Amino acid sequence: MEPWAARNPQYPWFQNSTGRGAKMKRREFLQKSVIVVASAAAAVSGVAVVASADTNQWTAGLKTLNAHEGETLLKVARQIFPHDRLDDSDYVVVVMDLDTQAGTTPDTAKLLRDGVANLDSAGSAKFATLSDDQQVAILQKNESTPFFQKVHSVELVSLYNNHAVWKKLGYQGPSYQIGGYLHHGFNDLNWLPDPPASASPKPA
């Protein structure tokens, strides 16, 4: 766990938030501290887990939740923030973060297990086998439950702080390692006229 996560137990999701899934640029990697190097090493093992999603074996990486709970939470995660451009592997990262929290907090494990069981009993069949519309309808009925709030709040950070997701959704993230955007397109928009120099002087 990185030190800031330990300082801020109310934000436990930060423990996995840096460099996860990540192809950290070599120069950036070299600039970071020993602590971060350790977490990047952990991220490498995370990549291995994600890679196996393609072969449907990713649930083997769960430590606390079982495969069915993992598969159901994967569907829930996709329905909460559905992006066609994202792969299941991006949402697997969210489930892995939930699994990590379940492993450290028994209350969270129970909340997630009971939540999955509740979803399974809410429709005509197990939640994961229902149509998208049916899944969304069930989640709408449950959106004020602590279970939904938990998955939503963890996913909000876990999904959108994932560098692989940034790339797919068009966010370029840190720029310090390239000297800022000054020489990397900060003013390259060309579908509108450039403002006059009186409003927007040329760079130094």
Add this chain to the structure above:
Amino acid sequence: MARFDSNDDSVVVIIGSGAGGGTLANELCQKGFKVVLLEAGKHQSSATFRNDEWFAFNQLAWLDKRTTSGNWQIAKDFPNLPAWTCKTVGGTTVHWAGASLRFQEHEFKAKTTYSDVTGANLLDWPLTLAELEPYYAKAEFKMGVTRTNDIPGLPGNNNFKVLYNGATRVGYKTVHTGRMAINSRPRDDRSSCWQLGFCFQGCKSGAKWSTLYTEIPKADATGKLDLRAECQALQIQHDSRGKATGVLYADQNGKHVVQKAAIVCVACNSIESARLLLNSSSTSFPQGLANSSGQVGKNYMRHTTGSVYATFKKPVYMNRGTVMAGIVADEAELNLKRGFAGGFEFETISLGLPFAAAFLKPGAWGRDYTRVLDQYANMAGMWIVGEDMPQETNAVTLNPTEKDQWGLPIPNVHYDDHPNDLAMRNYAYKRGADIYNAVGAVQTIAVPPYPSTHNLGTCRMSESPRDGVCNKWGQTHDLKNLFISDGSQFTTSGGENPTLTIVTLAIRQADYISRERTKKNL
């Protein structure tokens, strides 16, 4: 770094190292005063900042628990995070975006100008723009504000190009890259702007003015500064003659220390400044220190804010470059015909993907929301910042039941939107959407206020001791050697970002303290 004895009662103790406290510390050190600068947060630097929104939020933000009440949407969206301010050396000048606008003459006379606005506790400032102008000039020079002192404006980024074209097409005239305390040329031993796009996360290039790497090291160089980081002020102490005598604080090991003082200056940002005075109540001051008026914590203002984002058919990449890259100033003028008192600016704003997901529609989920986020690269954004009405019932109070890690009551922040605030926000949402529609927006999104960064008014200055907490110098009406040195002394909020005015008041306050000390009045 100097180290002064805790029993040295000749020092000035300043609580808080941000725009007010950090500036005041340097100004007093330059005049030869010995200063103990207490800061609750840790000492970071450009080297320890990261271009990472969530990391920086945890590194820099004030995250101690607070509670909220009132009809503002913050109480629903962020019930325990009413404010987005900093707990770190340099305070919120580490996080601020750099917009440095002078208040307008009429804004110092809000009661006279707007007359009686029902439900608003308006008051004229006990000073005028003319009195402040020489100090505004000093502040602009100190901070290196663009478009002043022959400093060129910053180059506009993509987000500004969208704002500029839209705003001029709907007829706005005053649209440019703003007056920013961000170097457009190397100055004051700091580099020019790299267009990093992470102004809110601590400027890694050092181009943005922050007391962290300007005022504080300059104060240190005098040999008169004793900066004590990770020291949380708990109580201001006083004697039987109504004179402040020192400050009780918890050091980084949790040990309680009393630092004696000749003069105490409070600059903890409006929520903590009020809380500290309220938590310093005694048998002589049962309502809290410097609170004979009953106005400590009252009239809390946070600016009428909101944002408008829009998606376009083609890429914008708003994340590239300065966050507040430009301004539309036309709506800041005095114009009571719009159906509300006060004015506002449009200023570009951008959020990275992690914070866009968290703030564009707090709590949202599902396909309608992700369709917007799918357009992240094609998105432009602007922020609305306008004058809000002081209301006596909008207040920082002590939570009756919840205590912090030192056993002191945590603050509750109550805010009800005034009908004038709502009218201004709705008008601004509409005009902001007009700007983006004029350049072909696919969709415009009215975004509710973020947790407050402009926290103002909880120890306001007033001519009469009955109406406020301090006089025109920030000196409290009740205790001669106790000063308010941050935005909490604002009588009204004005329509402009407050940092330049906070710095201006701090420079002026230092002159006053020095004069009064020479005359032996302090």
